[in-house]
Amino acid sequence: MMPIDTEPGTGGQPLPAEHKEPPSSRVPAEIVMKLWRGDAGGGEFVEYRLPAEEGEVVLDVVHRIQAHDAPDLAVRWNCKAGKCGSCSAEINGRPRLMCMTRMSTLPPGEPITISPMRGFPIMRDLVTDVSYNFEVAKQIPALRPGPKPPEGYRMAQIDIDRGQEFRKCIECFLCQNVCHVIRDHEEHKAHYAGPRFFVRLAELEMHPLDTLDRRAYIRERMGIGLCNITKCCTEVCPEDIHITDNAIIPLKERVVDAAFDPIAWLGRKIRRRPSPMSASEVAALGAAARSEASGGG
Amino acid sequence: MSVLQDTSTLPDPIPVHIGGVRGGPPRSEVLRPDRWWVQPLVVVLGLLGFVVYATWAAFRNAHYYTAGMPRDYLSPFYSPCIVSSCPTKVVWGPAGNIGAVSPALLILIFPLGFRLTCYYYRKAYYRSFWASPPACAVADAGSTKPGGLRASYTGETRFPLILQNVHRYFWYVAVIFAGLLTWDAVLSFRFPGGVGMGLGSLIFVVNAVLIWAYTLGCHACRHVCGGGVKLFSKAPVRYRFWRSVVTPLNSHHQLFAWSSLIWIAWTDLYVFLVASGTIHDPRFF
Numbered sequence: 001m002m003p004i005d006t007e008p009g010t011g012g013q014p015l016p017a018e019h020k021e022p023p024s025s026r027v028p029a030e031i032v033m034k035l036w037r038g039d040a041g042g043g044e045f046v047e048y049r050l051p052a053e054e055g056e057v058v059l060d061v062v063h064r065i066q067a068h069d070a071p072d073l074a075v076r077w078n079c080k081a082g083k084c085g086s087c088s089a090e091i092n093g094r095p096r097l098m099c100m101t102r103m104s105t106l107p108p109g110e111p112i113t114i115s116p117m118r119g120f121p122i123m124r125d126l127v128t129d130v131s132y133n134f135e136v137a138k139q140i141p142a143l144r145p146g147p148k149p150p151e152g153y154r155m156a157q158i159d160i161d162r163g164q165e166f167r168k169c170i171e172c173f174l175c176q177n178v179c180h181v182i183r184d185h186e187e188h189k190a191h192y193a194g195p196r197f198f199v200r201l202a203e204l205e206m207h208p209l210d211t212l213d214r215r216a217y218i219r220e221r222m223g224i225g226l227c228n229i230t231k232c233c234t235e236v237c238p239e240d241i242h243i244t245d246n247a248i249i250p251l252k253e254r255v256v257d258a259a260f261d262p263i264a265w266l267g268r269k270i271r272r273r274p275s276p277m278s279a280s281e282v283a284a285l286g287a288a289a290r291s292e293a294s295g296g297g
Numbered sequence: 298m299s300v301l302q303d304t305s306t307l308p309d310p311i312p313v314h315i316g317g318v319r320g321g322p323p324r325s326e327v328l329r330p331d332r333w334w335v336q337p338l339v340v341v342l343g344l345l346g347f348v349v350y351a352t353w354a355a356f357r358n359a360h361y362y363t364a365g366m367p368r369d370y371l372s373p374f375y376s377p378c379i380v381s382s383c384p385t386k387v388v389w390g391p392a393g394n395i396g397a398v399s400p401a402l403l404i405l406i407f408p409l410g411f412r413l414t415c416y417y418y419r420k421a422y423y424r425s426f427w428a429s430p431p432a433c434a435v436a437d438a439g440s441t442k443p444g445g446l447r448a449s450y451t452g453e454t455r456f457p458l459i460l461q462n463v464h465r466y467f468w469y470v471a472v473i474f475a476g477l478l479t480w481d482a483v484l485s486f487r488f489p490g491g492v493g494m495g496l497g498s499l500i501f502v503v504n505a506v507l508i509w510a511y512t513l514g515c516h517a518c519r520h521v522c523g524g525g526v527k528l529f530s531k532a533p534v535r536y537r538f539w540r541s542v543v544t545p546l547n548s549h550h551q552l553f554a555w556s557s558l559i560w561i562a563w564t565d566l567y568v569f570l571v572a573s574g575t576i577h578d579p580r581f582f
């Protein structure tokens with residue numbers, strides 16, 4: 001029987017060819033890892049040296065450091081399989097999951113820097129406070145299907161295929177962290193959804209049962225105009241969701257339909273189609289749905 | 298973090314607030330050890346190179362048609378012929394006589410607008426020329442200096458960048474231009490005595506193919522042709538076009554953006570070289 005290359009923690013699923021383990025000669029005898037140690041008051045990189053082991057991912061090495069050299073090191077992790085999105089950090093300055101970054105893919109013999117996500121407030125060491133994302137999530141008006149027909153809701157397969165990609169999101173928030181609107185322009189955080197939630201909004205807007213028209217809301221409250229589609233969110237997504245091409249740009253084009261296209265406006269008038277829902281109307285409906293769901297009446 | 302807690306005794310969840318103190322290394326410090334600046338540099342050189350060439354070609358106002366030769370090649374920079382003095386056999390009026398002004402200056406406004414507002418080129422020049430950001434996880438230029446010239450950022454919400462939303466209108470015009478360049482490719486097979494084919498014909502055909510691949514792979518096209526539909530099951534023809542034609546082309550939009558840009562300049566250069574008598578166009582049959 002042929003041996004099968006597998007990713008650590010993937011339950012033995014075969015690896016794509018490009019992810020197969022490179023020759024072991026790439027792994028040097030010693031690893032030099034610089035971890036950011038500190039909190040809101042400040043911090044610095046602390047260097048750790050330890051022997052290399054075959055087949056490790058970055059999180060394995062961080063755990064070895066935690067076990068032997070730095071038992072007080074704060075690091076968030078859970079599944080070690082790229083599915084929980086907990087171990088997001090910046091490895092050599094690039095946002096990545098520590099559990100999905102093989103040591104053999106990093107430059108051999110060079111120090112490896114691990115720092116916390118710079119888009120969010122720090123708690124300690126490699127752990128950041130990502131609650132900003134949950135605040136934004138609360139602002140997303142939920143699915144609002146129409147009245148249930150007697151035979152129940154039915155959806156055609158081709159109508160739900162498009163949204164499947166968006167449901168792969170593991171909420172690691174690497175896309176939020178790398179988005180320069182969040183990362184470099186703190187002043188926009190309060191009124192900017194960010195890539196992860198544009199994915200959520202696209203999923204809802206493309207849902208065959210949904211009846212809400214969120215286009216004005218997406219422009220006025222979710223700040224889609226701030227995105228300048230530089231695609232870093234797509235580059236860092238560990239689930240390979242084509243965030244920019246399949247979520248953000250389609251949303252931008254829908255917003256153009258509602259707000260910037262006179263031909264689309266004329267078409268609505270001639271065909272007596274309803275005008276786009278206002279942002280405040282959508283916000284009110286969303287708040288009412290949240291209240292209802294939480295039992296508040 | 299790994300200690301399990303009995304949550305039954307904890308009080309109600311404390312509301313979370315946006316805020317807190319950023320930690321980690323300063324944003325101004327680039328930790329990426331790779332040569333992240335190479336890609337924006339290549340884009341700057343590539344786009345500037347095209348701008349320089351296109352400016353020269355647009356102001357040249359000569360040798361854009363193989364006049365007096367048994368060839369029917371018209372430079373794509375000067376297509377369609379809109380001036381009464383146009384030497385081609387097909388003149389698209391009614392611009393008439395515009396004096397010494399090069400017709401390319403009027404024509405190129407539309408392809409230029411299409412490419413300037415294109416989602417791929419926006420990404421390319423926002424990164425390369427605006428440095429906003431220059432590369433992923435590298436801070437926006439000027440953003441790390443509070444109160445500096447570029448400390449504030451408005452994205453595409455204000456004039457002039459809000460005009461990027463007219464992209465679909467440039468796409469409508471781009472479809473017409475793609476049709477015109479296809480017609481030019483057909484005419485390039487017109488030789489004295491009937492149909493023939495020269496090296497120029499081949500260049501024109503490749504040019505038309507690349508222009509169509511770029512135009513039909515456009516994100517606005519993807520939306521207009523099917524992506525904007527809520528229920529694909531109610532629009533099966535649009536769905537098939539969206540899935541089988543536009544989406545596959547769209548996934549290679551960057552490739553076609555560059556290849557069509559380079560090839561259109563090459564097509565113009567070839568016509569110039571043949572029309573000016575610098576080189577001879579070989580005929581295959």
